[in-house]
Amino acid sequence: MQKPVSMEEFAGVPLDELRACPHCDALHRLPSHVRSRAKAVCGRCGSVLIAPRSGAFTRIIALAATALILMVAALFSPFLDLTAAGMHSNASILDAAMAFSQGIMLPLSLAVGAFIIVIPVLRLLLILYTLVPLVAGRPAAARAPVAFSLAEALKPWSMAEIFVIGVAVALVKVAGLATVTPGPAFWAFGALVFVTVLQDSFMDKEQIWAAIDAGRAK
Amino acid sequence: MVTARDAGLVGCTRCGRVHHMGTPACNRCGAPLSSRDDTSLQRVWAWWWAGLIAYIPANLYPMLLTSTLVSNTESTIVGGAVELFLHGDVGVALIVLIASVVIPIAKFMAIAFLAVSINKRHIMGEHAQHQLFSVVEFIGRWSMIDVFVVAILASLVRFSVVATINPGIAAVSFALSVAFTMQAALSFDPRIIWDDEK
Numbered sequence: 001m002q003k004p005v006s007m008e009e010f011a012g013v014p015l016d017e018l019r020a021c022p023h024c025d026a027l028h029r030l031p032s033h034v035r036s037r038a039k040a041v042c043g044r045c046g047s048v049l050i051a052p053r054s055g056a057f058t059r060i061i062a063l064a065a066t067a068l069i070l071m072v073a074a075l076f077s078p079f080l081d082l083t084a085a086g087m088h089s090n091a092s093i094l095d096a097a098m099a100f101s102q103g104i105m106l107p108l109s110l111a112v113g114a115f116i117i118v119i120p121v122l123r124l125l126l127i128l129y130t131l132v133p134l135v136a137g138r139p140a141a142a143r144a145p146v147a148f149s150l151a152e153a154l155k156p157w158s159m160a161e162i163f164v165i166g167v168a169v170a171l172v173k174v175a176g177l178a179t180v181t182p183g184p185a186f187w188a189f190g191a192l193v194f195v196t197v198l199q200d201s202f203m204d205k206e207q208i209w210a211a212i213d214a215g216r217a218k
Numbered sequence: 219m220v221t222a223r224d225a226g227l228v229g230c231t232r233c234g235r236v237h238h239m240g241t242p243a244c245n246r247c248g249a250p251l252s253s254r255d256d257t258s259l260q261r262v263w264a265w266w267w268a269g270l271i272a273y274i275p276a277n278l279y280p281m282l283l284t285s286t287l288v289s290n291t292e293s294t295i296v297g298g299a300v301e302l303f304l305h306g307d308v309g310v311a312l313i314v315l316i317a318s319v320v321i322p323i324a325k326f327m328a329i330a331f332l333a334v335s336i337n338k339r340h341i342m343g344e345h346a347q348h349q350l351f352s353v354v355e356f357i358g359r360w361s362m363i364d365v366f367v368v369a370i371l372a373s374l375v376r377f378s379v380v381a382t383i384n385p386g387i388a389a390v391s392f393a394l395s396v397a398f399t400m401q402a403a404l405s406f407d408p409r410i411i412w413d414d415e416k
Contacts, residue, residue: 015237018222019235020221020230020234020236023409025229027220027221043219044219045345080370095374096373099369099385100385102384104387104390108365112393116366145246156358166364167370169363174371178375180374206234
């Protein structure tokens, strides 16, 4: 973004054409156009403020739908299989979430289930609810601002990728004692994480909020 | 550098849109507006103490209960790392120590340091504080990995009487400690870092 120099520069500029950096409050004029793959960064603290990608909404929708399908596949197929001294044991992703379900640790099971399954799925659904009408050229969904705000607020609590690294650590820990065979759910969940990271790289908050705003005016 | 506050405006921290000072909520995304979050540091400290208190039982009580035909062992976070070390797995022991002890303690210290040193420029510049905050915010959620490892081990190692791993109560307090410190970082209003800049 252009580096603001003095107060006079902002005199008489309509509020619509100004943006404040959420991280340091520096005031900027909204650039008239930011190229796809280019970034507008805050002139003061360096935070990325705008990073549009062309065709982003269609891609986000495609990737979110893919991620939902992968999650269903991951939940309903074998996850890990353990063999030691001729004995077998296996666990699904739900089993991992329910590992704390005995007695007073039950709330932790619910939290783990929320972190690795419910919140990631909810975020995907909220993003689809927000973006599908906009791409289809219809007015924005009535609750699109609430839905997208919630999707953003839940972002730190969506921990599917941390779970995948957790699986890797657990595998290293049991590697010497037993043989672990990853099942289809393991690969589906890994792919899900990859697709989600890719989807997040297409998400530009300014672009989405501007589209919701424009979609509401119709 | 002109801030929204200097210009008599208030910026939305959720979507970046700018409004006249005194506007209660953003007209684009609906977020409540405030030029500076005055209660930010109070909430940071409240969550910080909650996180620190929850971190104590996380270290005193067992994280994993391993039962085999011959023995029952309970291992705490540090105890588990020491066992790995004595077993010869120095590398894995170090990783466990860094992920479960060094990073959480560093996180507590970093948040406290930010809250105490804010606007004390002889200690740390704005850019360095901004960087430190970004790192703390980024790394916070990754501590939950320990809880997931316990969940995976406990759900996987179930050879009836021969060998079974059960989760220990420390997993609950560790998860709470991570969630509370995440809340502490999320409560921090980074805009106050820059307020004294000329």
